[in-house]
Amino acid sequence: MLVLDADTAVVNPNHCIEEWIDDRVDLVFYERFFNWEIASGNYLVKNTEFARTFLRKWADWQYIQPSNWNGADNGVLQIHILQTVLPDAVEEIKACDAIWHKGTDYDTYMAYVTCVKVTLGANRLYPGKIRIHRRAHGWVRDGFLTGDNFCDNDFMLHGWKLQAIELEGWNSPFRKMFNVSECGTGYLGWNYRPGYKITPDEVRKRLAAFEASAGNTFPKNAQVFPYLTQPDVGNCYPKCDDLT
Template sequence: MVLVKNTSMENYKMALDTVECYSKIQNYQFILAYDDDFVCEQKDKFFRRHCVVAHLLPSFDAILFLDADIGVVNPRKRIEEFMDEKIDLMFYDRYYNWEIAMGSYIVRNTVYARDFLRDFANFYFKLPHAFHGTDNGAIHIFLAKHIFSPNDIAVLNCEKMYNNSNNFKDLFVYEACVRTLLGASTDFGKIRIVKKGTGWVRDDWIDSGMWNPEIDFMLHGWKTKSMRTFQGNVLPKQMNKAIWYNPLAGPIDLKKCSPSNSTWEYDPRLIGDRFEILENHRDLWETVAVKEMEAMSKMAALLKWKPGKKKAKA
């Protein structure tokens, strides 16, 4: 995890404690780094963190990078379950849209991976004067240029859309352009983009805080200020993105975390039925697929639009 100076640790306590405890249980090294301890000149903190990971990587076989609000819910899963010897960088496909997420990825200590992270961190200096969506937006065109020829007409068209982006709607249209180039493939040389439902982390709100030990490992969105007290019963359906419920029955005692003590106490009301959770995911993905197609239908308009010119209403 990479934090900026003066980050409120209390706001991420639950997530941080679960990840640290998990690391002790599985004999992984837990690293909490501050970006001002490294020579990284990117002014955008989101790009700066990838520069930090590139600095840290030579000291380890591999790194699982995590946003500070990602917590472990199932400490019995291992990171190696999601790794492949042939793959150096593993990203995941967001559940609720078609975006490649940059809040977590698995990276091996190879020259290829280190160069990729450094180059991507420095892509900050090439960002367009547009609504660029920081690292989450930039990774799409960066990958397109990395995987295909930078001068490929299809890639250049996606880049033009990126340069014309003026808001989130535009950004999602541009991202749909890149995902169209990538197609249904998951592997691109030494890079893998894990399909929905097969990665190591998902957003907590998608199932109203419910989870299942057979399918879940980590959950995203655990900020102390947005945690709410769970009352009554819930179904695995989408809820307010701004809140979450604590799946644990009590606080994490880091002194008790060890390979011989991997049993956590859970709130049984939030352990959902596997079939019902997967059915909810399937329904969500069908909705996302339709929205992605709608975004694709707007690509030509975004491609033709010129900054300073008033857009026609969609």
């Protein structure tokens, strides 16, 4: 099953969602480009016992999530994935949870996101469980990263939700509304505005520029290394490795 945010839409019909289905896992997520957060609004899920349990537990976080600036379902997803794929990392999970509970605004919330990312490390594939696509490599990416321009590699764009289209700096890439009767007959129904489709290399250059900017402007108080600020031995010695 494909779950989509209401502000996500297909911009390029030359892809199928099957390209992102991975038979090795039951759930597929991706990272948002601008802040490395695992996105909660768009994901793929297989109808299995593991996936159903994962979704139920994710939903049940509404009863126990902290009442501070917590990132809502996005915030919950970070630690829920961490607990699911690294259940033995007890002290590391406690460290990220402690940072999460201290969040007072977006910047301090991002310290928690950083903690989870550092703990997960470079691994993105957890067979039988979850896959997390690298930024800009999922079926969706935020449109504002490239001014809503797209290339052949793109499938869907996220963030199309301004109430007044063509005002406040946002234009639809399409010149007119879709005629459903034209769907499925080539490209007749895809009436793009001139110049909205660009080359993959131009998208790469824009993403590279945004990547550099995002790193340079990332909140200072979110640039945490959990092992320097939270205990990973002091609270559990000498039994820290008992679950490993």
